[in-house]
Amino acid sequence: MSEQPKTGADMIDPTSIPMYKPEEIEPKWQARWETDRLYQPDRDPEKTKFYALTMLPYPSGDLHIGHWYAMTPSDARARFKRMQGYNVFFPIGFDAFGLPAENAAIKHNIHPGKWTYANIDRMRHQLKSMGNSFDWRSEIISADPKYYHWTQWFFNQFYKNNLAYQKFSPVDFCPSCNTTLAREQVHGDDRHCERCGTPVIRKDLKQWFFRTSNYAEELLNYDGLDWPEFVKTLQRNWIGKSRGASVIFKTEAGDPIEVFTTRPDTLWGVTYLALSPEHPLVEKITTPAQIDEVRQYQEQARHQSDIQRESVSREKTGVFTGGYAVNPVSGEHIPIWVADYVLMSYGTGAIMAVPAHDQRDFEFARQFDLPIKVVIHSNGQELLSPEEMTEAVEAHGSMINSGRLTGTPEEESFEAASRYIEEIGVGKESINYRLHDWLISRQRYWGAPIPIVYCQHCGVVPVPDDQLPVLLPDDVEWLPTGESPLKLHLTWRFTTCPNCGEPAERETDTMDTFMDSSWYHLRYLSPDYAEGPFDPAQYNYWMPVDTYTGGSEHAIMHLIYTRFFHKAARDCGITKGDEPMLQLRNQGMVLGEDGEKMSKSRGNVVNPDDLVSRYGADTVRAYLIFFSRWEMGGPWSSTGIEGNTRWLRRVWHMLLEPSFGEADPEVLRAMRRKTHQTLRRITYDFENFEFNTIVSSLMELLNEMGRAKNAGAFGSEEWNEAADIYLRMLAPVCPHIAEELWERLGKPYSIHTQSWPRVDEEAAKEDMITLIVQVNGKLRDRIVVEPGISNEEAEKLALASETVQQALEGRPIRKVIVVPGRLVNIVV
RNA sequence: GCCGAAGUGGCGGAACAGGCAGACGCGCACGACUCAAAAUCGUGUACCCUCGGGUAUGUGGGUUCGAUUCCCACCUUCGGCACCA
Numbered sequence: 001m002s003e004q005p006k007t008g009a010d011m012i013d014p015t016s017i018p019m020y021k022p023e024e025i026e027p028k029w030q031a032r033w034e035t036d037r038l039y040q041p042d043r044d045p046e047k048t049k050f051y052a053l054t055m056l057p058y059p060s061g062d063l064h065i066g067h068w069y070a071m072t073p074s075d076a077r078a079r080f081k082r083m084q085g086y087n088v089f090f091p092i093g094f095d096a097f098g099l100p101a102e103n104a105a106i107k108h109n110i111h112p113g114k115w116t117y118a119n120i121d122r123m124r125h126q127l128k129s130m131g132n133s134f135d136w137r138s139e140i141i142s143a144d145p146k147y148y149h150w151t152q153w154f155f156n157q158f159y160k161n162n163l164a165y166q167k168f169s170p171v172d173f174c175p176s177c178n179t180t181l182a183r184e185q186v187h188g189d190d191r192h193c194e195r196c197g198t199p200v201i202r203k204d205l206k207q208w209f210f211r212t213s214n215y216a217e218e219l220l221n222y223d224g225l226d227w228p229e230f231v232k233t234l235q236r237n238w239i240g241k242s243r244g245a246s247v248i249f250k251t252e253a254g255d256p257i258e259v260f261t262t263r264p265d266t267l268w269g270v271t272y273l274a275l276s277p278e279h280p281l282v283e284k285i286t287t288p289a290q291i292d293e294v295r296q297y298q299e300q301a302r303h304q305s306d307i308q309r310e311s312v313s314r315e316k317t318g319v320f321t322g323g324y325a326v327n328p329v330s331g332e333h334i335p336i337w338v339a340d341y342v343l344m345s346y347g348t349g350a351i352m353a354v355p356a357h358d359q360r361d362f363e364f365a366r367q368f369d370l371p372i373k374v375v376i377h378s379n380g381q382e383l384l385s386p387e388e389m390t391e392a393v394e395a396h397g398s399m400i401n402s403g404r405l406t407g408t409p410e411e412e413s414f415e416a417a418s419r420y421i422e423e424i425g426v427g428k429e430s431i432n433y434r435l436h437d438w439l440i441s442r443q444r445y446w447g448a449p450i451p452i453v454y455c456q457h458c459g460v461v462p463v464p465d466d467q468l469p470v471l472l473p474d475d476v477e478w479l480p481t482g483e484s485p486l487k488l489h490l491t492w493r494f495t496t497c498p499n500c501g502e503p504a505e506r507e508t509d510t511m512d513t514f515m516d517s518s519w520y521h522l523r524y525l526s527p528d529y530a531e532g533p534f535d536p537a538q539y540n541y542w543m544p545v546d547t548y549t550g551g552s553e554h555a556i557m558h559l560i561y562t563r564f565f566h567k568a569a570r571d572c573g574i575t576k577g578d579e580p581m582l583q584l585r586n587q588g589m590v591l592g593e594d595g596e597k598m599s600k601s602r603g604n605v606v607n608p609d610d611l612v613s614r615y616g617a618d619t620v621r622a623y624l625i626f627f628s629r630w631e632m633g634g635p636w637s638s639t640g641i642e643g644n645t646r647w648l649r650r651v652w653h654m655l656l657e658p659s660f661g662e663a664d665p666e667v668l669r670a671m672r673r674k675t676h677q678t679l680r681r682i683t684y685d686f687e688n689f690e691f692n693t694i695v696s697s698l699m700e701l702l703n704e705m706g707r708a709k710n711a712g713a714f715g716s717e718e719w720n721e722a723a724d725i726y727l728r729m730l731a732p733v734c735p736h737i738a739e740e741l742w743e744r745l746g747k748p749y750s751i752h753t754q755s756w757p758r759v760d761e762e763a764a765k766e767d768m769i770t771l772i773v774q775v776n777g778k779l780r781d782r783i784v785v786e787p788g789i790s791n792e793e794a795e796k797l798a799l800a801s802e803t804v805q806q807a808l809e810g811r812p813i814r815k816v817i818v819v820p821g822r823l824v825n826i827v828v
Numbered sequence: 829g830c831c832g833a834a835g836u837g838g839c840g841g842a843a844c845a846g847g848c849a850g851a852c853g854c855g856c857a858c859g860a861c862u863c864a865a866a867a868u869c870g871u872g873u874a875c876c877c878u879c880g881g882g883u884a885u886g887u888g889g890g891u892u893c894g895a896u897u898c899c900c901a902c903c904u905u906c907g908g909c910a911c912c913a
Binding site: 229230233234236237238240242244259260261262263274316340341342343345346347348350351352353354358359360361363432434552553555556626627628629631632634635637639640641642643644646647649650653681684685688690692693695696697698699700703770772774776777778779782814815816817819822823825826827 | 830831832833834839840841842844847848851852853854855867868892893894895907908909911912913
């Protein structure tokens with residue numbers, strides 16, 4: 001590119017050095033490393049293991065720059081750990097089931113499996129071009145029967161241990177296409193089908209669930225985990241624990257209606273009950289006079305999403321059922337309404353309404369002219385009058401108008417009310433969680449079949465473990481017919497009962513792909529193992545995962561599911577320990593050059609293949625590590641990457657191009673000091689995921705070495721040490737150029753099996769330090785002193801400074817603060 | 829609305845435990861090399877200035893000898909949740 005082509009005469013000139021050609025050295029070393037199985041660790045009880053895991057990609061087509069951004073620092077850190085002497089396992093695979101494959105199949109009339117495996121072939125090739133230290137022996141593909149065999153096996157174990165069950169649950173359904181839709185297939189405010197535009201309805205289907213809510217409390221515990229605070233907060237909010245009371249109201253006919261409240265102290269203020277439109281008791285409670293109106297209301301609610309129903313800005317709607325319930329503490333008869341602001345998916349699907357002290361109930365009561373009863377008196381506030389209130393007062397306070405509990409002060413009201421309802425047998429204190437059980441049924445083709453058979457005689461029969469996997473049939477009609485392809489595959493669907501041998505029918509739903517990704521880190525350990533999901537010997541050595549890296553978009557779903565999965569498997573006797581991943585770190589996102597999210601429609605997508613052919617993988621790696629704080633991400637810059645190209649070219653010439661002369665010992669000592677200071681810094685940065693400063697430190701050291709080289713340092717003992725340490729520090733970031741230069745300097749293959757150098761603290765020590773001198777906190781002078789200088793001496797030197805005396809203007813000194821090794825501050 | 833993260837030169841970012849703000853890189857300017865350009869190398873580059881200094885880390889307060897860093901309030905951007913009873 002930049003240099004003149006070498007002539008034959010140049011080639012034999014010892015001072016002429018070859019060009020840096022990443023396009024030649026990178027494939028060469030990648031092939032060599034693969035042949036030599038450089039990154040394939042075996043279990044070694046003598047060595048401390050380190051399981052570095054990066055989130056497995058979905059094979060959507062091409063490797064995205066985002067994959068590079070996520071994986072490069074993860075790889076660099078795995079390499080760093082390997083050089084530190086750990087036995088490092090860094091596997092990779094593909095999360096290969098999912099809806100995009102089915103969409104592509106419909107669009108291009110190609111089998112989802114064919115599409116997926118073609119993408120995997122391409123992406124595998126692209127992944128290898130990054131020069132990552134993946135152990136490809138361990139590669140898994142979640143759509144492979146050899147993998148989903150064990151996904152199904154896990155389902156069976158959960159079923160056996162009562163952690164899987166069936167219940168009716170609504171799905172979005174297109175009445176025109178006669179098919180269920182995934183959330184992303186429903187578009188627009190009117191929630192229409194993406195294919196035909198018909199507004200969707202909600203339809204109840206019998207579906208499979210895992211009992212995640214059994215683990216809600218345990219999932220709130222992060223003891224011993226080094227996870228980002230924000231991820232833990234997101235998960236805690238998602239789990240949504242609230243402390244309150246469950247209270248049983250009875251209808252006039254005597255049917256119990258259970259409600260959950262966080263404010264048992266407001267029980268005497270309940271003036272109506274509200275049921276969700278889907279609540280099972282609605283039908284029974286509704287009087288004949290109200291039945292038409294109620295049915296109409298339920299019907300319109302079916303067409304709305306929870307999001308729409310929950311929109312706060314919306315006016316409250318509801319209808320009266322005609323039925324009444326009895327307030328268990330006051331004995332008052334209160335009306336029962338149906339209202340869509342009550343969600344079937346939270347609590348019990350029924351609420352006790354306290355308009356005076358809950359804003360939603362207040363709005364509803366005003367809308368429908370229902371009574372408002374004040375039962376809380378906040379300290380120091382005027383007594384509330386229902387007629388004059390313009391909003392609910394949700395503050396706590398002492399209880400009033402509350403029978404025997406009237407006068408209970410604020411601090412005791414929650415406990416007193418809870419105790420009271422328990423005493424009179426109408427309820428008790430309880431905890432409620434927002435976290436639902438995990439719905440794993442998908443009315444889709446491209447997933448692992450749920451290994452269940454329905455038999456007329458035996459009922460629900462799991463396919464026995466020794467008959468797994470239930471293979472996904474290939475010969476299906478995946479074109480849009482309005483039905484799940486598996487339902488139409490009659491020879492697959494109709495089978496015999498594994499129990500009694502009579503005709504039976506298979507479950508035609510497949511499993512949520514989050515199932516596949518909940519345990520892939522275990523299959524990596526022994527991808528060909530046939531006796532179980534993983535080889536216990538491998539498990540005992542490698543688990544748990546030491547560092548898990550990936551995108552924060554998985555902070556909630558995937559990371560809760562995989563934690564649940566581990567705990568559930570533990571309780572089935574399969575896994576050990578309470579948590580699968582000890583340390584978690586999330587990277588940010590690479591944005592387009594315009595600062596917006598990359599997307600094809602915006603035309604701001606950066607293609608990594610182009611970058612590699614233009615700059616080489618090492619430059620792309622270096623730039624991705626350098627350009628922003630990893631956890632932040634930021635916009636791509638096509639000029640910025642040039643800086644990293646220049647840097648690597650400078651490294652190449654710096655180490656290979658000889659120069660002559662003899663350097664001053666002081667120059668050599670300074671270079672050596674900088675070398676060891678940089679080593680200390682970079683070691684710290686690798687440990688702490690501060691990747692961008694690793695590259696800038698390397699640049700700084702190169703600048704220092706350049707100055708030393710100009711002063712004649714090349715070829716000295718100190719120079720050779722600096723070059724050696726430099727390449728070792730460079731190796732995790734830019735593995736190819738480091739290996740090439742390592743070889744050219746005549747060092748033993750491979751640099752990636754070398755040890756991480758040790759800091760020589762003596763060499764890193766400063767001979768002299770600069771103290772800053774402040775007057776009233778303002779910088780006035782700097783003085784160069786011995787590192788061990790006493791406070792008194794430092795103070796004396798500071799006061800002797802001319803500029804300091806000038807700044808003092810003869811004012812009397814009040815105080816002198818000396819921070820050893822840093823500064824002297826004179827306060828006047 | 830609630831929860832979380834972040835706001836530093838023209839740009840990306842640095843400042844490890846409260847102590848020299850702007851490391852490193854991009855961009856830009858000037859110079860060297862060149863017939864010329866590219867590449868490369870060198871120098872400079874926050875702002876104001878009366879050349880002594882003054883002002884600057886989203887805004888306004890506070891704590892402190894000293895605040896980009898800690899506390900309070902507010903503004904903006906991004907992400908998550910969104911009538912959660």
